[in-house]
Amino acid sequence: MKLSDLSYETYSSLSSNKARSFLTMLGIVIGISSVIALVSVGQGATASVTSNISSLGSNLLLVYPGSSRNSGPVSGGAGSAQTLTLDDSKAIKSNISGVSAVAAELSRRYQVTYKSNNSNSQVVGTEQSYAQIRNIEVSSGYFISDDQVKSFSKVAVIGPTIQEELFGAGVDPVGQTIKINQIQFKVVGLTTSKGGTGFNNSDNSIYVPISTAQRFLAGRSSISDINVQAASQEQINTAQEEITQLLLSRHNISDAASADFSITNQADIVSSLSSITGTLTLLLGAIAGISLLVGGIGIMNMMLTTVTERTREIGLRKAIGAKRTDITAQFLSESVALTFVGGIIGIILGIAISILISKFGSFNTAITWQSILLAFGVSALVGIVFGYYPARRAAKLNPIEALRYE
């Protein structure tokens, strides 16, 4: 049997029962498109977590107060203890060699108001070097200077999200006065948007001099963390070691296990969050895979019905010279054609759904070649696996009984 004959037979038998072919195919379409859409959600989450963390800055080390008994990146105690001071930050800056910039930080959420508009935002008290470490650029005005830190200036640099909430889009806030926790601050700069979502969103932050934050907002001398930028990627681990030793000696702690601070490496955060989103991707893929399996069973069901319905036809084909392989090929190609076409429609639909999710939903999606190839391979496999048994059953029919079948 030639390929052209096979495709002719396949087309004519599938098109003779359009509604049934369509519904069976729908099972595969839904299966494939949900695999692609859901996996793209999972991979989008991975990508956005990775890019969010990278946007924090490069070669970043974060020193948090409190011990890190929990090995996870989001330990409960971090930031709540008050064991780090500005002096620790200064000591790191002057004593550790492989460090290019250090910025102390004191962050907390406050109510921020401008006229009748208000917003609950993260207020970051910090130093000039923070902008370099965290890749913050200013689109209007300038960032906090070290002079302003020294002079306890009540100045603020705001993120674009806050600009929109308080002043409205496009209005230059520089020179205006806002109130943070009822205290007046003069806006001196506006940062450029970095995009990104989730925690530590720099677009939704207000930067003030750390001295001002300590004295007028928090009312304490401790700081919430120290941002350290290693001079190069190779120096991150050495720097982490040296900072640990330095702070242990400064805090008079001999046992590293009972340290009252913890140092988080940016790469660690990325890898552990990626493993979480990776699991999420796997889970979503598995759920979608179940629907693909159900679609495959639908194919098998239809093919078994078809074989029974066409018993006489199979008998006739055998009587006029069809071999077993001809019959197997004919029915197998019907099921493969269904999954093939269903797979292509499913891929297109899946891509469309994932684009819609990223456009109208609150999270990003990422479609990868791997997920498309995987979905396609799986759908072809489903066609072969679930079509093989009915096809073999057709091929094995005894021609006499098949011809006699009513």
Next chain:
Amino acid sequence: MDVQLTKPTTVKKLIECKNIVKTYFSEDVKTEVLKDLNFSIDEGEFVAIIGPSGSGKSTLMHILGALDTPTSGQYILDGKNIARLTEDQQADIRSQKIGFVFQSFNLLARATVMRNVILPLVYAGVAPDKRNAMAEKVLFDASMDKERFYNRSNQLSGGQMQRVAIARALVNNPPIILADEPTGNLDQKTGRAVLDTFRELNKSGRTVILITHDRYVAEHANRIIEIRDGKIIKDTHNVSRQVKHLEEQPK
């Protein structure tokens, strides 16, 4: 007498049945359907195998058509012992040597007349560009109207369907036409036309084997083999057969 005398004396034996026994076993009940059949059919013969239902004629037809093999004994078709062949080789025999015509036509309902006739060529591996010409020729031979060639076969009348089925049996140019009650679903007039077609085919040199329960139909053949309870009870060369006489029969 004339008919037999004009036949060449050394005719090729196309079909040989030697001690054919067919037994079915179902739930420990042994049913002997064919009991030691011995006969042969020469090339160019027009044979009717006649018997009432349950006589074993259908089983015999399946064996003759290489759709089934005997429990014991030998069925030799064109020098080949069919039971010794593999399933695929048997399929080749059906494809090359035998043209089947069934009582219920067995056309693919949704396919066109052309496609139905072409189907045996598909399995015989005939190149697509040669198929249409071959199909058209046999459709003309089976007196099919040209306007109907691209109609779907479920739009045809019974007589037309049987013509298409005959054309399909002929398309691969097999030496044997095996017809199982070909007039069973047709009225008398169409049935007679179909039988005339078989006569024409026989005259052009093909071996025709007709399986029927109807003596009137069997009278069209040159030789009648009567089967009852799995045994041949009569094997007569119907030399007195006259077309004119049959045409005068009441409708």
